[in-house]
Amino acid sequence: MKKFLTTRDPNPPCIxxxxxxxxxxDPPALPSWLSEDEINYFATKFNQKGFxxxxxxxxxxxxxxxxxxxxxxxxxxxxxxxxxxxLDITYHIPGVKEYxxxxxxxxxxxxxxELVVMEGVAHFINQEKPQEISxxxxxxxxxx
Numbered sequence: 001m002k003k004f005l006t007t008r009d010p011n012p013p014c015i016x017x018x019x020x021x022x023x024x025x026d027p028p029a030l031p032s033w034l035s036e037d038e039i040n041y042f043a044t045k046f047n048q049k050g051f052x053x054x055x056x057x058x059x060x061x062x063x064x065x066x067x068x069x070x071x072x073x074x075x076x077x078x079x080x081x082x083x084x085x086x087l088d089i090t091y092h093i094p095g096v097k098e099y100x101x102x103x104x105x106x107x108x109x110x111x112x113x114e115l116v117v118m119e120g121v122a123h124f125i126n127q128e129k130p131q132e133i134s135x136x137x138x139x140x141x142x143x144x
Contacts, residue, residue, distance in 0.1 A: 033127050084125070
């Protein structure tokens with residue numbers, strides 16, 4: 001769990017089949033936003049339930065495309081503030097940065113109010129920077 005939650009590498013993980021997550025380097029220390037108690041809580045839940053739910057999202061990706069087909073090309077017609085960390089693996093999927101930064105996202109989300117790329121933040125953005133995320137949300141909501 002420590003390795004999974006604390007990775008700072010935005011590249012897709014390369015996990016050898018033979019060794020699994022043991023191949024990932026051990027974090028030198030837990031970051032300030034993650035406690036040993038939280039690690040133990042997540043590990044306990046993982047041991048009880050497994051990671052099937054998390055993996056099912058990816059297993060159903062083709063089905064999701066099929067189910068979402070009726071909405072292809074539809075624009076999001078509500079005000080949006082989009083926040084992502086610059087170390088988030090999803091931000092580094094080929095083409096995503098360009099889509100977000102060069103107008104593709106704005107075309108599909110015409111009421112995009114703001115695109116925020118937080119520096120030094122990975123996938124667990126609300127845990128890593130809770131105060132900043134809360135302020136972004138609060139500032140966005142109070143406009144309306």
